[in-house]
Amino acid sequence: MILIGQYDSPFVRRVAVALQHHGLAYEHRPWSVWADAESIAQYNPLRRVPVLVMDDGEALVESAAILDALDGLVGAERALLPPSGEARRAGLRVCALATGFADKAVSLLYEHVLRAGDRRSPVWVDRCVTQISETLDLLERERAARGGDFWLGAFSHADIAVACALRFLGEAHPSLFDAARRPALAAHAARCEALPVFAAVVQPLHVAV
Structure with a gap:
């Protein structure tokens, strides 16, 4: 492959x-x-x-x-993820939220990279920031309520999606993720990043257009 x-x-x-x-x-x-x-x-x-x-x-x-x-x-x-059932639906939902805010973070990054300050759309920037922030708030509440090492009890795509999205957000827009405000997500990300499967595939953010 x-x-x-x-x-x-x-x-x-x-x-x-x-x-x-x-x-x-x-x-x-x-x-x-x-x-x-x-x-x-x-x-x-x-x-x-x-x-x-x-x-x-x-x-x-x-x-x-x-x-x-x-x-x-x-x-x-x-x-x-299991092929069907409640756990699959829960996992897919978390993945969708995580990749959704990651997508908004990418859009926000390109808005800054591709447009000079006076050409940026404040409406679009504010919308992206709101979407990211409110999604993080939701995920923080849900992660804190679940506890445990992994989101669904066992390591899954949900854990991977959230951790990868958080790393990107922290590098692309560090002001948008406050670990003190969202300790459950911060702990989740740290736990995942410490795993060998994450450490093996890491690269500092670099954007060249």
Whole structure:
């Protein structure tokens, strides 16, 4: 398999963590969506990452779809979410919230990178900040209520998605995540980042357009 994309992307990284967790061998091509856009386009015309090229040449796109395929590949007993039921719905909901605020953080980063100060949209910036902040508030309450080492009791895609999104947010917009205000999320992120599967796939944020 070939994983395309840089580990500073929370979406690429969540796929990489799952691959590491399952012990699945892959080649990593750290292509940039800007500098290597045309190379990525050979596999995904949207020029977005992650892309996971399977051994038969099939190119899977979008992190949730890729992870669903990996769960199918390793089987239900090793999958990081069950195939059905309440736990699956709960996990998918947390993943959607985490990747949702990560997506808003990416949008906010590009707003700052691609537009000079007087060209930025304060309405858009305020909207992104509100969406991120209120989602973090919700996740903080829910994580504090659950307790335990992992969100669903056992290590899952929910843990990975939240931790990867929080690392990206902390590097891209450090003022938007106050660990003292959200201690349950901070503890969750620290616990995950200490795991070898996270440490193996880490890259400082770098944006070049």
